Amino acid sequence: MTSGAEAYIGLMSGTSMDGIDAVLVRLDPAPRILQTHQHPWPESLRAQLRRAAAGEPMSTAGLARLDSLAGEVFAEAAAVLAGAYPGRIRAIGSHGQTLAHAPGDRPGHSLQIGNPAIIAERTGITTVADFRRRDIAAGGQGAPLVPAFHAATLRHPGENRVILNIGGIANISVLPADPAAPVTGFDTGPGNCLMDAWMLASHGEAYDSDGRFAAAGRIHPELLQTLLSDPYFAAPAPKSTGTDYFSPAWLQERLAAHPGVAPEDVQATLLALSARSIAEAIRRLSLRTQRVLVCGGGVHNPELMTALSEALDCPVESTATAGMDPDWVEAAAFAWLARQTLLGRPGNLPDVTGARGPRVLGAIHPSDGGI
Ligand SMILES: Nc1ncnc2c1ncn2[C@@H]1O[C@H](COP(=O)(O)OP(=O)(O)O)[C@@H](O)[C@H]1O
Ligand SMILES: [Mg+2]
Structure with a gap:
């Protein structure tokens, strides 16, 4: 210094x-x-x-x-x-x-x-x-509150970027290439929080390391539909949420409607919930996203990153590629x-x-x- x-x-x-x-x-x-x-x-x-x-x-x-x-x-x-x-x-x-x-x-x-x-x-x-x-x-x-910082440091005049932070909750900052266009952003819903909660309940571990437990399961389509039907996902921005809403109790109430789903299938479905709700939020934006830069702990979950890449038709990369350590x-x-x-x-x-x-x-x- x-x-x-x-x-x-x-x-x-x-x-x-x-x-x-x-x-x-x-x-x-x-x-x-x-x-x-x-x-x-x-x-x-x-x-x-x-x-x-x-x-x-x-x-x-x-x-x-x-x-x-x-x-x-x-x-x-x-x-x-x-x-x-x-x-x-x-x-x-x-x-x-x-x-x-x-x-x-x-x-x-x-x-x-x-x-x-x-x-x-x-x-x-x-x-x-x-x-x-x-x-x-x-x-x-x-x-x-992070979008102003993302805009000050990660905006690029050559491409429309979305900065995606995957913490317990996931949030996006939308950074248009056009400097006159407004920066927007909102919480998309659960990032890691439900996967963490399920891991704790089923294995006593804080998180699903590298998404291995999710990878061992299969998506349960009806359960995924039930989870995605929560009105938060379709609600218009501005919006924000927390783990007091997307809580273990939120999950248990919905699991009760689908008894007998194997624990690893629940985990696979929760990973799909995060990936699809995030991807859907990005696809619904009025601007065409050319790159998604990811930060927060979720960037270390390769299964989640793959699911996001599959659900989006633009590069999905760590913010490290833009010079910012995602952690x-x-x-x-x-x-x-x-x-x-x-x-x-x-x-x-x-x-x-x-x-x-x-x-x-x-x-x-x-x-x-x-x-
Ligand atoms: N190797 C990994 N595999 C899977 N998930 C990971 C890994 N490393 C971190 N995470 C996830 O990232 C979370 C922490 O992310 P973080 O951005 O610190 O969230 P928060 O802002 O809510 O504290 C962990 O709880 C875990 O779910
Ligand atoms: Mg943290």
Whole structure:
């Protein structure tokens, strides 16, 4: 890093809760990843977060405590990177851990925990957090928020691109080659979350490594039809969803209508559900997609990547081919969003979230306590 250059830390833990992605990036003139760190959730805390995200009842005091416990772990994750660059980090952008996301309720709401005051206090670095709430207050979905970053870094004047992030939930950013055309995007539905949930239920494992369990099964056409008939898939954008909707309970209710499907066939069908719902969302776009660039953990599932390629008639590749490591794009986006906030620039795209207008997102917790 050249002297005087500013670096930012992005902290992201998605709905998969596979760990905290921490990334140190330089954003000017173009994003460059300087260092990365995957920080594990302590097992007991992860279990509590999972229960809370699944909507299990919990006391108010318990929730407040969980918020601070998670904040300490996010701070630890940031400190690992900050230690390598003392005094050189402008800010941390922390997404937090989503426990609830219902922007369409009245009133709309979304809750990310991981007390950012603790992150600022422990690291001594200005921390920006709580990015989704302002967009929701302005009538938006509060999600997805990464398209503005995708547009700033992965848009290409020579081709219409879709950036596909396959985390627990899958979301797309639509980047037209025409610079005058608006960037759009939305959550397409489940990415890995249902496959992960089924793997946990049937094997006690966090995910289906390389899609091998799915590959051992066969798609059950009637079950797939039942799953695809959920109204979320056909609903128009703007839209966003979460694992509180596409939950293990959602799956169990639908499996009840198809008793006796072999476990590996369920997994194969869930993989097909993700691939087809994503492909269908991309095919329905008004512009002709020329390339799909994939990031997020789903890019490591070769069965899913093959199913996507088969369902789409354009190249489907990792964002690595465009110079961005697919495992760190989302965390880098929150570093970028923190910078937007500090510069007084909007982080949302109203064409994506449906908000009434562009908004500066997040709450700023100054490094020195504001003194
Ligand atoms: N080798 C792999 N094979 C299959 N799935 C994988 C592999 N590596 C990662 N994944 C999937 O990626 C998920 C994590 O993706 P991630 O982008 O971190 O999601 P989130 O943003 O929800 O945390 C895992 O839960 C798993 O489903
Ligand atoms: Mg993750």
